[in-house]
Amino acid sequence: AQSVTQPDIHITVSEGASLELRCNYSYGATPYLFWYVQSPGQGLQLLLKYFSGDTLVQGIKGFEAEFKRSQSSFTLRKPSVHWSDAAEYFCAVGERNTDKLIFGTGTRLQVFP
Amino acid sequence: KAGVTQTPRYLIKTRGQQVTLSCSPISGHRSVSWYQQTPGQGLQFLFEYFSETQRNKGNFPGRFSGRQFSNSRSEMNVSTLELGDSALYLCASSLGLGDSGANVLTFGAGSRLTVL
Numbered sequence: 001a002q003s004v005t006q007p008d009i010h011i012t013v014s015e016g017a018s019l020e021l022r023c024n025y026s027y028g029a030t031p032y033l034f035w036y037v038q039s040p041g042q043g044l045q046l047l048l049k050y051f052s053g054d055t056l057v058q059g060i061k062g063f064e065a066e067f068k069r070s071q072s073s074f075t076l077r078k079p080s081v082h083w084s085d086a087a088e089y090f091c092a093v094g095e096r097n098t099d100k101l102i103f104g105t106g107t108r109l110q111v112f113p
Numbered sequence: 114k115a116g117v118t119q120t121p122r123y124l125i126k127t128r129g130q131q132v133t134l135s136c137s138p139i140s141g142h143r144s145v146s147w148y149q150q151t152p153g154q155g156l157q158f159l160f161e162y163f164s165e166t167q168r169n170k171g172n173f174p175g176r177f178s179g180r181q182f183s184n185s186r187s188e189m190n191v192s193t194l195e196l197g198d199s200a201l202y203l204c205a206s207s208l209g210l211g212d213s214g215a216n217v218l219t220f221g222a223g224s225r226l227t228v229l
Contacts, residue, residue: 032215043117043203043220051215090156094215099146099207100169101218103156 002027004091006104013081014112021076021107023091032094033074034101035065039087047089050074061085086111115140117221119204125227131192134224136204138185144168144209144216145187147179150201150223159202162187163209191226199228 003026013019025031032051036044048059055067065076074091088108092101118137126132138145146169147159158171162181179189185206191198201223207216 034215036220041222043222044205044218046217046219049215049217092156096215097210098169099144099161099205099209099216099218100158100171101148101156101215102158105155 002093002102004093004102004104006089006091006107008107009105010108010110012110012112015083016080019076019078019081019085019109021089021091021109023074023076023104024072025074025091025093026072027093029095031074032096033065033067034092034094035059035063035074035076036090036092036103037087038090038106044090047076081109081111083111083113085109117204117206117219119202119221119224121224122222123225123227125229126194127229128194128196130194131190132194132226133188133190134202134204134226136187136189136206136221138187138204138206139219142206142208142219143185144207145181145185146205146207146218147187147189148203148205149173150203151197151199156203159189194228196228199226201225 005024034049035047050067088106091104094101120135144163146161161169165181176192181187203223205218205220
């Protein structure tokens, strides 16, 4: 069965520090991977996706993610965090031609000034 | 262009009642899906509609149902509400074609349902 694991429930960083959020997936076929962000009281906003090709993908708001098939991982990074990045981040895996996503449990990011 | 619009944004019901939530997708999107978000279970897929047909369904009881209209707007209904149905219900839309892989979803802000 497909599954997504985000091992860090809560991460706290200082503004300006770098950020790395981990995600591991279990999926038999070609994984279609996503990172979404959710601010309080809001829906989910797509940060970036990986379908194929270059294993380093660029997203919005200065985020990037690295796909490593050998480790079944999809790691989200940002070189310098801003206070506005405080939110919950979700990793998800999808299937071809369907809206069904399997989400991880999320990582709540807190940013200190 | 306008995003995914969900109504109502907030609602309170009592156990045993039923509720209908509405979702208007992005113009041109033919696929609509619904997700339930709770603190305990996280984000869970409910169902997906494409061209008025249910294409995929999650593991939820039959009290949860949905439909899609010819203009791609969708509704979901929950009958005989239980306390555990309190959640944020998120609607998402996509082109639904999956030409390059999985569908890319745009989510609405959600409908927060509280069951008392």
